[in-house]
Every structure is written in C-alpha cells, then in structure tokens.
Amino acid sequence: MNPTPPSESGSLTPAAIGELVLDTTPWLSCDECFERMDTHVEALLRDPGHHDLAMDRHLQGCAACQEEVQSLRALLTSEGTARRGDHGPEAGSADQPGPLTR
Amino acid sequence: MTERGEPADWVEALSTPGPGQVQALHLLHQLMVRAAAHQVWRMRAVLPNSSPGAVEVIANQAADEAMTALLAKVHTFEGRSRFTTWAYKFAILQAATDVRRVQWQHREVELHDLELSDPPTVGHDSPEHQAEASDLARAVARAMRTALTPHQRRVALALLVDDIPIDVLADRLGTSRGALYKTVHDVRVRLRTELASRGYLLDATATVAPKDQPILSNPAGTP
Numbered sequence: 290m291n292p293t294p295p296s297e298s299g300s301l302t303p304a305a306i307g308e309l310v311l312d313t314t315p316w317l318s319c320d321e322c323f324e325r326m327d328t329h330v331e332a333l334l335r336d337p338g339h340h341d342l343a344m345d346r347h348l349q350g351c352a353a354c355q356e357e358v359q360s361l362r363a364l365l366t367s368e369g370t371a372r373r374g375d376h377g378p379e380a381g382s383a384d385q386p387g388p389l390t391r
Numbered sequence: 392m393t394e395r396g397e398p399a400d401w402v403e404a405l406s407t408p409g410p411g412q413v414q415a416l417h418l419l420h421q422l423m424v425r426a427a428a429h430q431v432w433r434m435r436a437v438l439p440n441s442s443p444g445a446v447e448v449i450a451n452q453a454a455d456e457a458m459t460a461l462l463a464k465v466h467t468f469e470g471r472s473r474f475t476t477w478a479y480k481f482a483i484l485q486a487a488t489d490v491r492r493v494q495w496q497h498r499e500v501e502l503h504d505l506e507l508s509d510p511p512t513v514g515h516d517s518p519e520h521q522a523e524a525s526d527l528a529r530a531v532a533r534a535m536r537t538a539l540t541p542h543q544r545r546v547a548l549a550l551l552v553d554d555i556p557i558d559v560l561a562d563r564l565g566t567s568r569g570a571l572y573k574t575v576h577d578v579r580v581r582l583r584t585e586l587a588s589r590g591y592l593l594d595a596t597a598t599v600a601p602k603d604q605p606i607l608s609n610p611a612g613t614p
C-alpha cells in the first residue's frame with residue numbers, strides 16, 4: 290500500500306474529470322442510501338418519474354450503491370412484485386410510510 | 392400466512408420461538424439465496440471463475456452473511472416497503488461486496504498522488520476542443536493540488552480515475568464505504584468551489600453531461 294507512481298490509467302481523462310467535479314449535493318451517505326433503497330425502488334416501480342434528489346445525486350456519484358439499486362429494481366421487476374395491489378404499499382410517495390406489510 | 396406461504400407478519404414470525412420461526416427462517420433464507428444469486432449472476436463477468444458452481448458458492452455464502460446482518464436489524468423494519476424488498480437489499484449488498492472482493496483478491500491496490508508531469512489525456516479531434524479540454528484538465532489538476540489534501544487526492548484518484556471499487560479500497564485501507572464516499576463528496580465540493588473561484592462555470596447539467604463532452608467552460612479565459 291505504499292504510494293507508487295501513477296499507472297497509465299491515472300490520467301485525467303474527460304470521463305475522470307466528469308467524475309471528479311460531479312455535484313453530489315445534497316449530501317447523502319451510503320448508509321442512508323441503503324436505508325432508503327427499498328422504498329426508493331418500490332416508488333420508482335410505481336412511478337418511473339419518481340425523484341428523490343439526494344438519492345439521485347448519490348447514485349450518480351456512487352457506483353457501488355448505483356449497482357445495488359439497479360439490481361434490486363431488476364430483481365423486483367423480474368418477479369413482478371411491484372404491481373399495485375400486491376400486498377405492498379399503495380401508490381404514493383415512497384417517503385411516506387405505506388401500510389404495514391409485516 | 393400469505394398465499395405464497397410467507398408470514399403475514401415477518402418480524403413477529405422471525406422473533407417468536409417455535410415452528411413458525413423455523414419456517415420463517417427457512418423462507419427468509421430462500422429469499423436471501425435468490426437475491427444473492429441474482430446479484431452474483433449480474434456481476435459474473437468480473438469473476439475469475441464465473442462457472443455456475445462458482446457463482447452458487449459465492450451466492451450461498453453471501454446469503455448466509457446477509458441473513459445474519461438482517462436478523463440483527465429485523466426489529467428496525469418499519470413496514471415502509473414490502474418485507475421481501477427490505478430483505479433483498481441485504482443480500483444484494485453482501486453479494487455485490489463479495490463479488491468485488493473476489494474480483495480484486497489477487498490484485499494490488501496502489502495509492503498514488505497526482506504527478507506534476509502528468510500530461511492531460513484528451514481525446515477531442517478538433518484543435519479548438521483539444522485546447523479547451525487541455526485547459527480544463529490542467530485547471531482540474533491544479534485545483535487538486537491546491538484544494539485537496541494528499542489523502543483526498545489519493546482516494547479520489549483511486550476511486551474516480553483508477554476505478555478501484557469502493558468496498559475493495561475500504562477493505563484494504565481498513566475503513567468503510569461510507570467514510571470513503573464522504574471523502575469523495577468533500578473532494579467534489581472542494582474542486583467545484585475552487586474551479587468556480589477561478590472563473591470556470593460549472594454547467595448546471597454537469598452531473599448528467601455525456602462523459603465525452605466538456606462539462607466545464609471558462610468563457611472569461613481565467614488561467
């Protein structure tokens with residue numbers, strides 16, 4: 290783990306610059322992203338136009354969380370569990386508690 | 392019980408000793424294996440061995456670990472989503488982290504600082520765009536040297552330039568994904584502030600601009 294000279298990949302390409310100056314405000318931590326992930330994905334499946342600015346910015350700036358959210362969305366889509374009336378929260382804001390499903 | 396044989400109240404079923412708990416634990420494990428397998432399969436291209444058997448081993452281990460993590464938090468479930476959705480995210484997180492770890496298990500993670508001699512890498516064809524991109528790259532490199540600490544530069548370069556997965560870097564540095572993301576967030580805020588102070592106008596759509604296009608401009612020509 291000693292500092293070493295840059296590899297050939299260490300140059301500031303336009304893509305790298307885009308990543309470096311990305312606007313990730315308002316701040317949202319990875320832990321909070323994980324907390325919201327389930328309600329966020331269910332909201333997106335009910336309404337593809339659903340927006341949560343802090344989540345959206347975090348997912349643009351955090352490749353790991355982005356992959357996990359996309360994966361959860363794909364899994365629910367493949368299962369078809371996002372249909373309205375399937376035991377879950379009613380359509381509406383994901384930030385509001387839905388009916389208890391437990 | 393629902394029509395799928397799942398408990399109507401997962402938290403109670405998982406928390407109350409008896410046959411119902413045994414059945415709930417069994418069903419929960421099936422859910423975790425399903426989600427973990429889904430995740431490992433999605434990322435199988437990065438695995439050194441992506442045979443169905445290898446995928447299954449990683450998925451099962453991830454499911455077991457995720458189930459332990461979930462059970463430690465089961466009383467925090469508030470019913471804002473379906474329980475199954477809530478459960479899946481534990482398995483997906485664990486499986487994705489495990490795949491990245493396997494992907495990098497035999498690779499060195501090298502932290503390096505920005506080299507003064509690093510020439511900006513630009514790929515624009517026209518001389519005008521070439522000059523613009525070079526100017527931008529120099530401005531960003533300068534901002535990195537003046538506005539960031541050496542630690543911030545190394546973390547930013549590792550995660551955003553060298554594309555080392557955040558979990559892998561966190562593991563090697565003995566820190567967490569959250570701590571590294573906070574560092575990266577601070578880096579971005581500092582760079583944007585520094586560039587703005589030097590007259591570079593950040594495009595309002597910078598966060599969604601195509602990566603092959605300039606996302607900053609310096610109409611005032613400020614050096």
Ligand SMILES: [Zn+2]
Pocket residue numbers: 318319322347351353354355572
């Ligand atoms: Zn994150």
